[in-house]
Amino acid sequence: MKKYTDTGKKDTRSGFGDGLTELGKKNKDVVALCADLTGSLKMDEFKENHPERFFQIGIAEANMIGIAAGMTIGGKIPFTGTFANFSTGRVYDQIRQSVAYSGKNVKICASHAGITLGEDGATHQILEDIGLMKMLPGMTVINTCDYNQTKAATIAIADYEGPVYLRFGRPKVANFTPADQNFQIGKAVQLQEGTDVTIIATGHLVWEALQAAETLNENGITSDVINIHTIKPLDDEAILKSVKKTGCVVTAEEHNFLGGLGESVARVLSTHHPAPQEFIATQDTFGESGTPEQLMDKYGLNASAIVNAVKKVIARK
Template sequence: MKIYENTGSKDTRSGFGDGLTELGQKNENVVALCADLTGSLKMNAFANNHPERFFQVGIAEANMMGMAAGMTIGGKIPFTGTFANFSTGRVYDQIRQSIAYSDKNVKICASHSGLTLGEDGATHQILEDIGLMKMLPGMTVINTCDYNQTKAATLAIADHHGPVYLRFGRPKVANFTPENGEFKIGKAVLLQEGTDVTIIATGHLVWEALEATKALNEKGISAEVINIHTIKPLDEEAIIKSAKKTGCVVTAEEHNFLGGLGESVARTLSLNHPTPQEFVATNDTFGESGTPAQLLEKYGLNAENIALKAEAVIKRK
């Protein structure tokens, strides 16, 4: 079994901020917009280094999305920054019409996604954003797992033409993917090879999936772990290949099971290789206040529950 080392916990939002800082230096077409959350999104360095390319729009997300669409006209690559809830649900129609339907090269960068912003509660958490964004034709949807991968994704999406939703979060989480690693949009990463069950995880739950494999291994269960950082377009080939090998699947995400990664995987498998599947996701509910760890435990989004679901799905083979 491959051992992954946490090289020092960091927040994924800082991966975005540091990636944006680097982009600011190497790509003069990159512009950034923020709706009064510059510090929370870690966009300060970009704002300080390039004040002429940084647009503080105030608490006006709808205007921000429209402005971002307009900034592509003339060749700029706009990156918008606010919380995931205000990046999607609040401005869905603006994204739909002015960005997605209009084929605009806008990068919607969303922090504080899922439950793990914690104490602010359900108004500031969002568990529906992956579904909202993946339903938009032409939208690329990315949910990164750690600091290094978020930084790499931030750099990669600048070179990809088309609208992108990049989802990351607030808490400090294990940083375990390679520093300055390559990020290929739409390409799954096989983290752990196994034979009994496939765990397909995205975002913060990728590390939890790796932790779950340790517990499973002690019970003599060999789990394969796939990191799906790109939910759309989905790497269907990697999913089908692994399902054929192990014969059962657990999906894990910090999102509602409705509209999330799990449903995309289920569709892929039902069309190509019907396979028993269990879902680690929230169960059609809003979040609530609490510490990130408490919330992940209460809603079953942790290594312990991933391992339980793995054992359950193996029995369904």
């Protein structure tokens, strides 16, 4: 088994902020817009370095998306920043018409995604955003797993022409992917090789999947662990190659099981290679207040839940 080391817990939003800072220095067309959450999105450094390219929009997310769309006309590459809830559900029609349908090169960067926002509760958490964004034609959907990957993804999406939804979070989590990784949009990352089960995870659940694979290995079960940072376009090939070998799959995400990564994987499998699948995801519910750890435990979004799902899915083979 490959060994992964947590080099020190960090929040993925800081990966975004540091990526944006780096981008600001190397790409003069990058502009940043924020709806009164500069500190929460870690956009302060970009703002300090490039005040002329930073736009404080105020608490007006619809206007922010429209302005971002307009700024692409003239060659700018706008990165918008606010919480995932206010980046998607609140402005769905603005993204749909002014960004996606209009084919604008806007990068919608969304922090505090999922349930691990924690104590603020369900009004600020969102478990539907991946579904909302992946349904939009032409939208690329990325959900990174740690600080290093979020930073790499932030830098990479500036070089991609087209609308992108980049999803990350608030809590400090294990930082284990390489600092010098080459982030390739749409390319799955194989983290472990095994033969009994495929575990496909995204976002904060990737580290949990690795912990689960270690526990399973101790019990004689070997797992393919795949990090899907890009939910759309999905790396169908990597998924099929693995499931053809293992014969079953567990998907894991901090999102509703309706509309999330799991459903995308199920579509690929049902079309090309039907196989038993178990879903680690929230079960069509809103979140609630609590610490991130308490919430991940209550809603079954951690390593032990993955271990149980693996045992269940192997029995169904």
